[in-house]
Amino acid sequence: MSIKSNLTANRLLQFKGEINNENQLISEALRRILPPAGAGILLDVGAGLGDIAARAFADREALLIDILDFPDAECSLHTRQTIDFFDLPRPERPIDVMLMSHVVQYLDDDIGRLVDHVQSMSAEAIVLVSNKPTKLHLKIVEWFARRGVVHNAEQFFARCPLSSYRLADRVGLTSRIQCADIEELARQLSSMIYDVELEPADLRAFSDWLAGQVNDASVDLPQTISLLRREAPDA
Numbered sequence: 001m002s003i004k005s006n007l008t009a010n011r012l013l014q015f016k017g018e019i020n021n022e023n024q025l026i027s028e029a030l031r032r033i034l035p036p037a038g039a040g041i042l043l044d045v046g047a048g049l050g051d052i053a054a055r056a057f058a059d060r061e062a063l064l065i066d067i068l069d070f071p072d073a074e075c076s077l078h079t080r081q082t083i084d085f086f087d088l089p090r091p092e093r094p095i096d097v098m099l100m101s102h103v104v105q106y107l108d109d110d111i112g113r114l115v116d117h118v119q120s121m122s123a124e125a126i127v128l129v130s131n132k133p134t135k136l137h138l139k140i141v142e143w144f145a146r147r148g149v150v151h152n153a154e155q156f157f158a159r160c161p162l163s164s165y166r167l168a169d170r171v172g173l174t175s176r177i178q179c180a181d182i183e184e185l186a187r188q189l190s191s192m193i194y195d196v197e198l199e200p201a202d203l204r205a206f207s208d209w210l211a212g213q214v215n216d217a218s219v220d221l222p223q224t225i226s227l228l229r230r231e232a233p234d235a
């Protein structure tokens with residue numbers, strides 16, 4: 001079991017705690033979009049710190065899984081399991097909602113395998129949280145391509161990519177990445193948003209280029225939360 005990334009629990013803690021205010025906004029939006037609890041559980045795939053779970057659905061039974069080791073869940077209704085999503089069998093309890101917040105980019109090397117495993121969970125609803133492409137994002141991707149840098153940015157699915165689900169609702173939010181200086185912004189953006197470890201020379205070059213693209217050491221990050229509902233088999 002190994003993570004497809006240089007991500008660590010500490011890096012995530014710094015990014016979500018000090019650099020990017022998204023988890024507060026995601027939690028607020030989830031409270032608006034989550035379907036009411038049914039007889040089953042909420043499965044949070046790649047739950048990370050568990051802070052979204054604690055803020056958005058402390059009042060419902062949830063299984064928080066992650067490939068990295070995080071401290072136990074702080075809510076009595078939440079259970080933690082350290083496991084690769086692909087090794088997770090379908091839980092005994094039915095799944096009312098499967099939440100996938102900023103995790104698909106770590107699971108999508110083989111899209112067919114990902115789609116099969118997601119569908120095997122038979123969740124009543126799936127909630128996907130993902131970044132929306134911006135002009136700056138497209139320019140960064142072009143810059144990486146010119147330098148031959150292979151990145152692992154999240155993909156934005158405008159339509160529902162799962163055949164047995166339909167898009168039922170969508171809400172937007174914009175978080176802000178705020179750093180002390182442009183060098184730190186370049187480091188945080190490349191490692192946390194593009195999931196790439198730049199060599200020192202590339203990081204310096206990226207930082208110099210980025211300085212010409214932004215007004216200060218901050219970037220807005222528009223995001224989308226999509227609610228997908230499972231179709232009846234004969235629908």
Ligand SMILES: C[S@@+](CC[C@H](N)C(=O)[O-])C[C@H]1O[C@@H](n2cnc3c(N)ncnc32)[C@H](O)[C@@H]1O
Nearest residue numbers: 046047048066067068083084085101102103106
């Ligand atoms: C960018 S973080 C997002 C965390 C949380 N969902 C949030 O939005 O704050 C991605 C998370 O996915 C987890 N992850 C990556 N690959 C995984 C896998 N194969 N199975 C389970 N979790 C995985 C990482 O360890 C990390 O905690």
